[in-house]
Amino acid sequence: MAQKDPESGDVPPCAGDPRPQGGALLHRKRSKAARVPLHLSSEVRSTRAEMLPSWGHCVLAALLCSPLWVAGRLAPENEVPLRPTAWLPEARVTPVPLPRDRTRRLYFTLRKRTATMSVTVSPCDAPIEWSLSARTLKDRPSKSLHWSSKKSMPEVWWRGPGTEAKMYSYTGSVVDTFTGPAYTPASIYILRLRSREKDTSASVYLQEGDGALGAFPELPHDPRVHTVGVGMTSVTLSWVPSGSVLKLPPNSHGYQYCVLVNRKHNYRSLCAAQEAVKKERKKERKDKEQKVTVWPILKEWWWQQWDSLEEEEGPAAPLQDEYPGLQCACRGAESVCTVSELTPDTQYYFDVFVMDVRNGTSAAYSGTVARTHEEARPAVAPLGEGELRWVPLRGDGRHSGQLFSFRPRGWQQSALLTLQNCGAPVATVTVSSRGQVLASQPVGRDVVQIWLQGRSSYLIHLEAGGPVAEAAGAPQGGVKMQASSAYHRQAPPALPPTLQIKSFSKLRGCRSVTLAWLGTEERSLYCVYRRKLADGEQAGADGCLGPESRSETERVLCKYFQELNPRRAVTTATIGGLEPGAAYVFDVYLMRRWGIPVKYHSKTVRTRKEC
Template sequence: MEPMVTIFKYKGNDVETYVSNSPHTTLHRLELMSTEKDTSIKIYMTKHPKPGQLYPELPNDPRINIIGIGHTTVTVAWQPSPSALQYNSDIQYCLLINVKHNYKSLCAAEATLSTRVRMNDNKALSLFITTDLLKQSELILHSKVNNRMTSHAIHKESSWDVRHICIGTNTIYTIHSLLPNTQYYIDVFAINLLTNASAAYTGTFSKTLEEPIPSAKPLKDGEVALVNISGKGYQLYSFQSQGPNRRVQFTIQACAGDVWVQITRNGRRLVSEMVEDLRYFTLKGKPADTYIVHLQSMGTSRASTKVHVTSHFYRPLFPILPESLKIKSFNKLRTCDSITIAWLGTQERAKYCVYRKRLEKGHATKEIMNKDICSEPEARKKSEKVRCKTFHNLNLQRAVTTETIRGLESGTPYLFDVYLVGPTGIPIKYKSKVVSTRKEC
């Protein structure tokens, strides 16, 4: 056997092609070595090369042109591949959008986004190929793992950082749902669907426009704003942090109906979720940052919510609330003229006011649905007030208090409410509870 002769060398991280012209059956030894770290390699071999049908050809100008930029969109266009014009049904274009860098090849993108392929300890891989083994049709060999040939397909990422989109034969595309004021790197690959071979256009990058600050009502530090939203409308509020504090706390309390809350800072979204009762959002930024609070009703009827923002954490709006704001009743303690309820209290000394309301039979559900949980105790009728009492317990497991309401009518449903009033005087309403007295005792 004749000694091996080196006929070709290449070092790099791009695409390279070598053609060997030999009239005789020849044994080729292909040696691949990683020079930096674990890597993934895609190899294409054929005995009958057909120009234009293996790797798609790139146009004379392979650049990607930015033809439109918006706050959340970028529109790109490129010259068609000559291969796509000739073999239209076999060629398609795929885009890769990310926030880190461009890729020189689809193979490089696959290696980054797919599971890393680990080579041997010496980071070398050898393949022996004889021209007799190559069939008339083309053959693609992918990276070798544990002595098996495997193919790694690029996958979609669910995060905002990476996105992979295949669009067919179109040569213009608008990328949607991007973040404002963010730089994105954009790559376009022409892919031969028959061979899975691809060619990369010259990558580009673009920065989305900064989102303009909409007209919004200002929020004052430490004050509570009552916001009413009609139908499926929305309200915008702005807050600029003052002083050296880097943390800001928003308190959102849905009073009537469900509210979608979105908070952005300097154009970047920080919070986006539904609020059904009471939520705190503590955000860390820089002094003088501007926050925009977007409140939107999720129903068809009126919605209302309370909004409080502060950068003074030594003056909390509410005491530390218990895990549950539900009122519990005891069936064994329920009589024809009395009902006993219980609720969790706080570690801090607070006042609790109990109210009850007689309901008409069959109206309990409607009464709860129309209840505004942000209503002040002062808005209730004096006849509905049972009494107020102070209570606290440093041991949260024992921070439970009860109240027995007497003088009720037998077989009648009643609506019970409990208001917690902390040091600031702002009440927090527990979830309403409907309980009926016994018909017979």
Template sequence: MVPLRWWLSWLVLALGSRTQKLPTRDEELFQMQIRDKAFFHGSPVIPDGAEISSYLFRDTPKRYFFMVEEDNTPLSVTVTPCDTPLEWKLSLQELPEEASGEGSGEPEPLDQQRQQVTSATGAELFSYKGNDVESFLSSSSPSGLYLLELLSTEKDTHFKVYATTTPESDRPYPELPYDPRVDVTALGRTTVTLAWKPSPSASLLRQPTHYCVVINREHNFKSLCAVEAKLSLDDAFMAAPKPGLDFSPFDFAHFGFPPGSPGAERGPLTEPPPRPGRPAPSRPRADVRKVCIGNKNVFTVSDLKPDTQYYFDVFVASSHSNLSTAYVGTFARTKREAEQKTAELKDGRVTDVFVKRKGAQVLRFAPVSSHQKVTFFVHSCLGAVQVQVRRDGKLVLSQHVEGIRQFLLRGKPKAKYLVRLKGNKKGASVLKVLASTRPGKHAFPSLPEDTRIKAFDRLRTCSSATVAWLGTQDRNKFCIYKKEVDDSYSEDQKKREQNQCLGPDTRKRSEKVLCKFFHSQNLQKAVTTETITGLQPGRAYLLDVYVVGHGGHSVKYQSKVVKTRRFC
């Protein structure tokens, strides 16, 4: 009779290789020398105290074996489904009585051993179906060969298995506190603050651990394995097995995939080729974020969307073994965006609007009388803006505006308009907006493409300066103002003076030089000059030109600083 350990080793090979030919005598002797668990790491035997990762094809069962060499041994088997529910059961294989004793004679012939192996039966100890991380625990198990059978009926999937005969206190999975819930302590429009009680493995046992937070918009996860499987869908379809996973020709040959079969050529998460005439399936995206934060047990999640429900999971992982345990996850909906106040636009009246940096303002225009056309005048006095106009909820205009723009839209009986002004990232914006069903009467003054003021250096004296600016074909009123500034007048001060919405009414009377009307049908000749007198030698002056339209609305040209000569 052969020793029990040899019987267990041979039974593993025989039960796992019913489709193979019987081993030769030399192979048999080699297999009987299997003693340490490192040998079984790449075989269907689960090594004691090490978590293995493997893969299941749909509707194709897989078997693993685990040996307990002594009676009254504690036993724990944990199965972690990754991305789909699993069916699994654990049974104890009962050997024929003749195989359990020690014999002093020659080993039995291989044919007789084979007959005894195939006649071995099993007693089912535990079974489970679902996607939870589930364990079989026994404080006193008999010696023998344990068989773990797994099956996925939904799709190809990853899973993990951990088995050990060490006492419960020595298991490497981090422990959860008495209250394993994740709490939401603060809620904002784009942020959620989470808190949880520390793991006793870190706080009491002083074992090195770290926490990982997972955020997604679909559901809570029950294991980090499930998170990693979801993330892998977004990274790529894996055309080949990941290093370290339990894939080898031994698996395909022993578990239903003989050489050359379609299943043996198929890799994990690969899709069958599309049928002729059909597009290839699009790659699914996993909207999942995973952040590992060390040993902190408070974390604020940022960059979320307002008024959106999110699911939050926390996992504590051992820094040594990298095995993890899931807290009880939670979910929360971020707060809504603050409702924007809507200002009313009056027909033919100018409305001043201030838009914060990256902010927005909404204006409403509801003409009282019937109309065929509506004109919107938008004057971006300081900074550019994005202008959107919706008529009865339908987007009819979207434009980037800098300076003065006029938009003519077809009217519609009893139509209502919403104007949305969105600021830029550089700074705040100041605007004047006018909506009118009679645009010819309330138009803003027309402007040339170039609104700069030109100063002539050769005509500069100790008491005067000569400047010029462009006009248009429309007859408008131009007013020029001057203000003395010191030599330290900076570009920042100059930018503050560039608010084109500030009209002549904001200036002192003493700063006014003159006002005059000017236009020309020939745009090439639409230029005027003016000599400003009464200046002091060696002084700097800020010059501004305002053009005033028929409705009294004014627009300021770009400011110009000139300096008189010190000696003449």
């Protein structure tokens, strides 16, 4: 056996090896392996320098003499392909993640004597481009090469010289199928998929030979969802049954319909609906995490490889788990459904999917949209400028609430709203504008004044919250109401401190009486009415009896009065022309151009019999 030269690093060739001796290459190998750390002693470094070259030479000699070395390179089973290779299985639905602007390639071959084939691609939630090509290798690989697996074959065909023929292409967002004869000289088929809009996914199904496609359910000729009836809280839908469902015997559970309801838009596939649910849950979790911690949680983007989308997201949950509150979601093979518990006056989008329970595939009908009816509301009656309106209110459900609209005149957009309760002890008034409540307060026995300003229109809601006690002389229990734009001050007008009327005994005669009452600092008109009582008649206390319901013969006096000092705002009036010894009821009204006239409390006075 020849001896090696430690300086040159030459190694005797193996038996039968026709390759030339590679002294330079072995010298570089020895030089790299013979490096010794500087901190070792010179003796140790010399010893290791003698041992390491001989060990490296033995390994290299074994590698060169191994049968794995073929034509100056390692055998293909130890080679890493330059491109990822994915084989498309036959008769199985294959999910394919599609990162944006990245082409995915799937390879497949057909069995011998296969005449026809079909490829079905179902996009998820975005339009995709896909094409089918057949590649023929000009010179097939040598049969002497023993491949350890079929995974390396497309790499060899792709790198080798050959021709490629394009068989089919499609761009869109609906399920599409290519059906045609096999490409006879083809060595391998290449399916390319690409999404230019966003990251998405698709499902692919390969079938060899003739026959109906059993992977995806069939849609009818009319795949639309029809709206049968619409209510305030429910919508009834119907659709033409799927041919796949009709082919099955009764009470079979191979297919079922799923109805999805949402307020955003229709979905083109069941996968798109599930992806929307995932994104919504991710957003909710992200918002929750940002509220809990100050530092944002970094996403492990380095683990997100281009073909690991399904592993990261996990399998999609069925719709009945995502929407447990929706009725008719995946409820069987009935083609009529009523979705209830909806919100009135709301627009909803309805989608119907027919699902193959065994394969986990689905087909989407053309969805529809419907708006539920709004709730029944009482009619809104316009309230005229300065109009005195009697509003009947009952607590038995009839006329329990009424709505009025009022538009003030003038550029100031201001008005004075006055109300007086007449036999409705639990009445409430609420004033709003464009959905915003401006004022809300009870309406009692006293006159209520509400100043309105700054809005072009107002909605007035009167409501009775209890039983009504009808007032004497009034047609029925209710509220007097008036709105006027003639009052331009920035606050409601002042009312008298008290509405009592006084009479003076010393100033009472046989044919006249003297009355006194408090006024206000504003110039106002006061009118006095009288009514003679019959023998034995009692005067009724009716605070809602206004001057509009009094006879002109009962009015005896009207006078203007104003006193800037409220403590001295007392006015008097002497009423003559009376009969001796007769009883009279006197009423005083504060007359205003705006608002309801204010009625003082009635006063009964009897004249003297003898003077």
